Amino acid sequence: MSVTTSQNDALHSERRAKHRNKVFRGAIMSFNNGNSVMNCVVRNLTSTGAMLTLGETTGVPERFLLCIGDEKPIPAQVCWRRLTSVGVTFV
Numbered sequence: 001m002s003v004t005t006s007q008n009d010a011l012h013s014e015r016r017a018k019h020r021n022k023v024f025r026g027a028i029m030s031f032n033n034g035n036s037v038m039n040c041v042v043r044n045l046t047s048t049g050a051m052l053t054l055g056e057t058t059g060v061p062e063r064f065l066l067c068i069g070d071e072k073p074i075p076a077q078v079c080w081r082r083l084t085s086v087g088v089t090f091v
Contacts, residue, residue, distance in 0.1 A: 020044035020051070027052065030073065031064040042068055049079070049089040057081050063091070 023045050029038045029052070040054040050066070060081070065073040066088065076088040 020046050020049075025068055027069070028067040029060065029064045029076075030067060031061045034065075042066075043085070047090075049087065050076070051085060051087050053085045056084060057086050060086055066090075 021044060023042050025042045025045075027040050027042050029040055030036070038054060038059065040052040042050050043053050044051045045068075052066075054060070060078060063075070063077050066076045067073045075091045077091045078086050079089050080087040
């Protein structure tokens with residue numbers, strides 16, 4: 001039995017507590033007491049989390065501060081990881 005695209009979209013949308021807004025904003029992940037940073041791009045965003053893309057995710061720590069533009073840094077925790085993207089929840 002195969003799953004159609006619309007069924008697959010419905011399955012994924014049910015897992016999310018909130019609708020994610022698509023964005024394309026540069027951001028910085030800060031960790032190691034501010035001594036280390038990584039550039040990333042915020043691809044979607046809610047008040048509770050985000051999806052970030054970057055060159056590779058092997059160096060991304062489990063917890064860091066996410067700085068989006070000139071907004072106040074947000075403590076974030078990785079909830080899933082792929083080769084070039086991570087999903088985070090704000091803690």
